[in-house]
Amino acid sequence: MKKRVIAMVLVGGRGSRLENITKKTAKPAVAFAGKYKLIDFVLSNLSNSNIDTAGIITQYEPHELMSYIGHGSTWDLDINDGGISFLTPYTSMDGDLWQKGTAHAIKQHFRYIDQYQADYVLILSGDHIYKMNYTQMIEDHIAVDADVTIGAFHASKNASRFGIITATNDGWVTNFEEKPDHPKSNLASMGIYVFKREVLRQLLAENEQENVDFGHDIIPLAIHKNKRIHVYRFNGYFRDVGTINSLFKANMELIDNPQLLKLHEYVDSPVYTKSSNLPPHHIGKQSIIHNTLISDGCLILGDIYHSVLSSSIVVEDGALIRDCIIYEHVHIGTGSVLKNVIILDHTRIPPYTRIECDKVKVIDEDYLKQEGYQHE
Incomplete structure (x- = not known):
């Protein structure tokens, strides 16, 4: 069945800067705000934009x-003529086809795009936090007859972490630098692209490098080939949580200002997530809870300040938690004191453990053993 637009969602990266958080799982499966996973945002955006066909390109720890x-x-993407398709590395007569970059991953699965005879290809990363109607970007792309459109935002800080765009006043891209040491502007790529299908095919075919990436290779090649490249400026909330500090900060700022992401606005742009069949959380009569997000299935008998708790967490009496992110199925023993830590799934904190950090630290069972914390 022919589709006007299909999406290709890149979820295969390791996310190595998140260290142990992504040791056993892909970055888009990382939890956010207690209730969600990072992938929820892009899939919800697709659903809210009425884009019903998406190839999910996996590689690292996909299970x-x-x-x-x-x-x-969960995202209303289970349809017969399209829906979700997982596109995995595979073996062919040419050998094992492992993906060696973002653009190389698209090239390996171009037959999926051709299967739907898509006029336009929307390329997305599955690990960013934002709410966006892609329809507006696609319509802008069509209206100006662009070959490529790049979604962009104004990076107020750390612009060198992103691809930096130079554009004319009417939005035509004249230069693109991937993660420059000295950015010439603060107009940063979101890693969101709309391509005409045949333009994308041509650019992928003409690039002779193996480790092909959109920012490093394809966009500069498109500029060199004088393609019509337009920028779509996004003015909403956008976070790339590729480091431990940025992930921690994004969670904390959502506590401080829920209106940044507007997760409680269900009508126009809901964020869907796969919910577990768990009872409501329970808070003990003597517990003090302040400015904290608590998910279902938690039993809270201690005190918690300015923290995010995922589901099925036990906090025993006398425990004190401040400025922490705690993932699922964590047990925190009586009398423990925790500050500025991210505690990974299925970690048991022994009674009277004290871990107070100036810089954010990731805690798991291996860390506890290494540091000599003993279970009773």
Whole structure:
């Protein structure tokens, strides 16, 4: 069945700067705000934009993510003529076709794009936090007859972490530098692209490098080939949580200002997530809870300040938690004091453990053993 637009969602990167958080899972499966996973945002955006066909390109540690997404029913993407398709590395007569870059991953699965005879290809990363109607970007792309459109935002800080765009007043891109040491502007790529299908095919075919990436290779090549490259400026909330500090900060700022992401606005742009069948959280009579997000299935008997708790967490009496992110199935023993830490899934904090950090630290069972914390 022919589709006007299909999406290709890149979820195969390791996210190595997140260290142990992505040791056993793909970055898009990382939890956010207690209730969500990063992949929820891009899939919800697709659903809210009425884009019903998406190829999910996996590679690194895909099992948890694939199980979580399933057929896509949570995001209303489980349709017969399209829906969700997982596109994995495979073996062919040419050998093992491992993906060696973002653009190389698209090239390996171009037959999927051709299968739907798509006029336009929307390329997305599955690990960013934002709410966006892609329809507006696509219509802008069509209206100006662009070959390529790049989604962009104004990076107020750390612009050198992004691809930096130079554009004319009417939005035509004249230069693009991937993660420059000295950025010439603060107009930063979101890693969101709309391509005419045949333009994308041509650019992928003409690039002779193996480790092909959109920022490093394809966009500069498109500029060199004088393609019509337009920028779509996005003025909403956008976060790339590729480091431990940026992930921690994004969670904390959501506590401080829920209106940044407007997760409680269900009508126009809801963020869907796959919910577990768990009871409501329970807070003890003597507990003090202040400015904290608590998910279902938690039993809270201690005191918690300015923190984010995922589901099925036990906090025993006398425990004190401040400025922390705690993932699922964590047990925190009585009398423990925790500050400025991210505690990974299935970690048991022994009673009377004290971990107070000036810089954010990731805690798991291996860390506890290494540091000599003993379970009773």
